[in-house]
Amino acid sequence: MMRARALGLGLAACAVLLLAGCEHGPTAAQREAAAQAQAAAQRLEQSQQEFKLYHEMLARKDIQLAASLGQQIEQMYPRTPAASAVARDLPALTAAAAKQAHAQRLAALWDYQTGVPMAGGTQNTASINDTRSDGSQGNIQLILRRHSAWGQSVYLYAQAPGFVCKSICRVPVSVDGGKPQGWAAYLPPTGEPALFIKDDRRFIGMLEKAQVIELRVDLKQGGARTLKYEVxxxxPASFPPLAKKG
Structure with a gap:
């Protein structure tokens, strides 16, 4: 009986001690350490998810998005295995992404139209607007045209009243910052605000190998002006020859 009572008292004492321990709980330092460990685990998991997406973008050859994700991993998850792995390839990837973005911007400057019905036949054109000194697009077009009746042409097209050119004039043209060379040009007899380059075939051949072409022209309103084209x-495949008539 007494043994049973003593056992009961012992169990009660243990219960009191246990309750006292629960009431006190972990210390502030322990709670802080647990929170930090949980945050670190979450950061590690998030970095691994971002790293997986980074590799998916690389596999899809979307190098611009991959470079952006890589930079994000480095900034948001430093000192993680994902950040260390990204750091090895990120400089080269960022450079490649910038080069791709530049190429895409240049390609977007061109407008192509094929098989367009026009007076006297059909035509294929490739056109680009001049680039102003502030990087914005101007309103004077450089146009390459292949017309089923009129043949191939290269010309500048502006708003009226157009260009100054008497008979055959010489237009200074420079390629990629080189020394300007005079190209023969003329106004159309029909009076449009255009200026035609006489040797269209040679001009297109030069354009296909160039990055920037600049032409010095005289405008009836505005005077002398250098037009810059980021070509x-x-x-060339988007500016095809016209189909030969059967």
Whole structure:
């Protein structure tokens, strides 16, 4: 009986001690350490998810998005295995992404139209606007045209009243910052605000290998002006010859 009572008292004492321990709980330092460990585990998991997406973008050859994700991993998850792995390839990847973005910008400057019905036949054109000194697009077009009746032409097209050119004039043209060379040009007899380059075939051949072409022209309103064309994104395949008549 007494043994049973003593056992009961012992169990009660243990219960009191246990309750006292629960009431006190972990210390502030322990709670802080647990929170830090949980946050670190979450950061590690998130970095691994970002790293998986980074590799998916690389596999899809979307190097611009991959470079952006890589930079994000480095900034948001430093000192993680994902950040260390990304750091090895990120400089080269960032450079490649910038080069791709530049090429895409240049390609987007061109507008192509094929098989367009026009007076006297059909035509294929490739056109690009001049680039102003502040990087914005101007309103004077450089146009390459292949017309089923009129043949191939290269010309500048502006708003009226157009260009100054008497008979055959010489237009200074420089390629990629080189020394300007005079190209023969003329106004159309029909009076459009255009200026035609006489040797269209040679001009297109030069353009296909150039990055920037600058032409010095005289405008009826505005005087002498240098027109800059960022032609490096030109795609010859998008400006095809006209189909030969059967």
């Amino acid at each position: 490096g994104g030109f795609k």
